[in-house]
Structures are given as structure tokens and as C-alpha cells.
Amino acid sequence: MFGYPVSLELANHCGVVVGTDAVALGKVEGLLAGGATDVLVVAEGPTRRLDRLRQDPRVRVERRPFRPEDLDGAFLCVASATTREERDAIARAGRTRGVLMNVIDDVANCDWAAPAVVRRGDLVIAIATGGASPALARRLREELEQRFGHHWAEIVELVGRVREETLPLLSDLEERAQRWRLALDLDEAEALVRTGRREDLHDRLVGRLVGDRLEEESA
Numbered sequence: 474m475f476g477y478p479v480s481l482e483l484a485n486h487c488g489v490v491v492g493t494d495a496v497a498l499g500k501v502e503g504l505l506a507g508g509a510t511d512v513l514v515v516a517e518g519p520t521r522r523l524d525r526l527r528q529d530p531r532v533r534v535e536r537r538p539f540r541p542e543d544l545d546g547a548f549l550c551v552a553s554a555t556t557r558e559e560r561d562a563i564a565r566a567g568r569t570r571g572v573l574m575n576v577i578d579d580v581a582n583c584d585w586a587a588p589a590v591v592r593r594g595d596l597v598i599a600i601a602t603g604g605a606s607p608a609l610a611r612r613l614r615e616e617l618e619q620r621f622g623h624h625w626a627e628i629v630e631l632v633g634r635v636r637e638e639t640l641p642l643l644s645d646l647e648e649r650a651q652r653w654r655l656a657l658d659l660d661e662a663e664a665l666v667r668t669g670r671r672e673d674l675h676d677r678l679v680g681r682l683v684g685d686r687l688e689e690e691s692a
Contacts, residue, residue, distance in 0.1 A: 474580060474586070474603045474604050475583075475585065475586040475603055475604060476603060478588070478599065480597070481507070481549070483507050483510070483549075484508050484509070484510045486548035486549075487511045487512075487547045487548055488512045488513070488551075489512070489515065489543060489544055489547045489549075490504065490512060490514045490515070490516070490550070490551050491515045491516065491550060491553065491554070491563060492516055492552050492577075493516050493517060493518040494553035495516070495551050495577060496516045496518070496519060496522055496526075497518075497519050498553075498577070500551040500577075501514055501526055501532065503551075503587065505529070505531060505532075506590075510531050511531060511533075512533070513543060513547070514526060514534045515535045515537065515539050515540075515543050516534075516535075516536065517538070539552075539554075539559075539563060541562075543566075544566050544567045544570050544572050547567070547572045548572065548573065549573040549574070549575070549585070550563075550567050550572050550573070550574050550575065551587070552574070552575070552577065553576070553577040553578075560579045561582065563582075564576050564579075568584075580604055583604075586604055588600055588601040588610065589601070589607075589610040589613065589614035590614065591617045593622075593623060593625040593626040594626025594630060595626070595629045595630070595633070596621070596625050596626065596628075596629045598617055598621065600613045600614050622667075624663070624666050627666050627671065628662050628663065628666050628674075631675055632657070632678070634675070635675060635682070638679065639682045642682075643683065652681070652682050652683075653682070655681065656678055656682050657678065661677075662674055665677075
């Protein structure tokens with residue numbers, strides 16, 4: 474199940490979170506962390522969390538039972554419900570509207586699965602077990618959180634900057650990929666950034682990637 478991993482663009486699409494349990498499990502915050510800019514929450518609790526969420530301009534909170542029309546115009550939905558009948562009804566309402574559905578603990582009513590995620594800026598590491606063991610996915614996430622500390626957000630930002638700077642001199646895709654394979658040493662990158670030597674890493678990468686091209690231009 475759920476064997477094809479993707480990263481979705483959530484900005485400018487409506488996401489819907491239905492049910493108290495879905496809210497309590499942090500599904501709204503998960504969508505926001507993934508870039509969602511318009512989230513409708515339909516739930517009667519938990520009260521404190523709903524009070525906090527409604528302060529976010531990206532979130533609309535409706536404290537009431539679910540209605541099928543709540544999914545009009547939605548892109549995806551995460552839902553929870555107590556009974557099989559309720560879960561089936563929510564999934565049916567979404568699928569008839571073309572909404573990507575995830576009904577918690579109800580695989581038959583899911584079109585997608587939310588992996589365990591480690592976020593470090595633009596670096597996103599997702600761990601999935603096909604629904605077989607959420608506990609294992611969570612444990613692996615905890616280990617990866619220790620391995621990839623918050624300094625990895627800086628590494629990703631810097632490497633992205635170098636890519637943009639060097640792209641005009643590396644127009645050939647195959648050559649660019651080969652040069653990056655030779656230029657990027659992850660252990661070195663981590664050591665330099667952790668010791669505050671970001672610009673050293675920047676200069677080393679640029680030199681390895683396009684140093685010869687820059688010398689040709691200056692000759």
C-alpha cells in the first residue's frame with residue numbers, strides 16, 4: 474500500500490481536517506508545515522488547540538459536525554471519525570468531489586498516507602512503512618532527527634545558493650550532475666557548517682564546480 478512517494482505543493486490549495494482526533498494528532502500543523510495556506514478545520518475539539526489554530530490566518534475553524542459540502546473545492550482531506558458509517562460517508566463525500574482522502578486508521582478509505590517526517594528547512598526526510606507499522610516509522614524518525622540536526626537547514630540553503638550561482642556555467646545536465654557528484658562531500662559540508670565556516674564551504678563548492686570555467690573567463 475502507498476508505495477509511490479510524492480511531495481505535494483499545498484500552497485493555494487484548500488486542505489480540510491475533519492474530526493477531533495485528527496486535530497489532536499496535529500494534522501492541521503502537519504499541513505501548515507508542508508506549505509498549506511488555506512486549511513478548513515471542522516471539529517468540535519480539542520478546545521484549546523482549536524482556539525490556538527484559529528489565530529493563524531491560514532486556518533478557518535468550524536466547531537460543528539462534518540457536512541459533505543465542507544469538501545467542495547478541497548484538494549486533500551485528513552479525517553477522523555468514531556464509527557465506520559461516519560468514516561465511509563466522509564470518504565465518499567471526498568471521492569465524489571475528486572478530493573485526495575486520508576481517513577485515520579481506515580486504510581480502505583485512504584488515497585494517501587502521511588509519512589513520519591523530519592524537517593530541516595527545505596530538507597524533508599519522509600519515512601513510510603506502507604501502513605504496516607507507524608511505530609517503526611516513528612522510531613526511525615526519532616533516530617534521523619538525531620542524525621540530521623538543525624544545521625542541515627543551513628547546508629541545504631547554502632548548497633541551493635551555490636547551485637543557482639553556478640547554473641549559468643553548467644548548462645549541460647549530465648556534466649552538471651557529474652561535477653556535483655565530485656564536488657559535494659557531505660561529511661565536509663556538515664563539519665564546516667557546524668563550525669561556522671559556511672563561506673569556506675561555499676568557496677570550495679564553487680571552486681570545484683566551475684573554478685576552471687571562471688579561470689577561462691578571466692584569461
